[in-house]
Amino acid sequence: MDKNQLIKDKLFLYKLHDGDLTYYGLTKDPQNRLNSHKTKSNNCRSSLLDKDKMTFEILKTLENITYIDCLKEESDLIRNNECVNRQVSYNSKEDKAEYWRKYYKDNEERIRTRNLKYYTKNIDNMREKSLTYYYKHAHTQNKKYNCLCGGKYTHRHKADHNRTKIHQDYLIKDGTYPNL
Numbered sequence: 087m088d089k090n091q092l093i094k095d096k097l098f099l100y101k102l103h104d105g106d107l108t109y110y111g112l113t114k115d116p117q118n119r120l121n122s123h124k125t126k127s128n129n130c131r132s133s134l135l136d137k138d139k140m141t142f143e144i145l146k147t148l149e150n151i152t153y154i155d156c157l158k159e160e161s162d163l164i165r166n167n168e169c170v171n172r173q174v175s176y177n178s179k180e181d182k183a184e185y186w187r188k189y190y191k192d193n194e195e196r197i198r199t200r201n202l203k204y205y206t207k208n209i210d211n212m213r214e215k216s217l218t219y220y221y222k223h224a225h226t227q228n229k230k231y232n233c234l235c236g237g238k239y240t241h242r243h244k245a246d247h248n249r250t251k252i253h254q255d256y257l258i259k260d261g262t263y264p265n266l
């Protein structure tokens with residue numbers, strides 16, 4: 087269907103209300119649509135409404151307009167009124183671009199502060215992590231061990247120790263190395 091063509095049948099903008107929550111919709115067949123809202127398998131946002139208290143009201147009959155204009159009407163309702171609808175059915179690219187332009191403009195200061203905060207926090211975190219790592223690592227590296235050969239070594243110098251005469255002699259005495 088070409089959304090820019092005039093609609094053939096009438097469409098209805100309607101409101102579901104349960105005394106507390108509101109849902110807005112667009113339909114060709116109000117009765118059928120209301121029934122589908124009332125079914126148990128209804129998985130649209132209208133299922134948040136209390137089915138027993140739900141009232142159905144046609145707000146506007148749309149005819150001789152394009153389908154895209156119908157969607158715009160529905161979107162305006164959703165945007166400008168408190169309701170459970172999450173998705174705005176019509177969102178042109180220009181709308182979205184305009185939305186974000188406005189969002190950044192209105193929130194410029196907040197966004198800048200947030201980014202700065204995030205950055206600062208992250209730097210602190212990184213610094214802290216690397217210090218913790220350093221100390222933990224340094225601790226492990228310098229941990230002293232008593233070797234079975236009677237010698238001592240630190241974790242860092244274990245390989246050096248293994249090459250010392252005292253250790254090599256021990257391995258030979260121990261039988262690990264054959265005495266050639």
Ligand SMILES: [Zn+2]
Nearest residue numbers: 233235237253
């Ligand atoms: Zn040793």
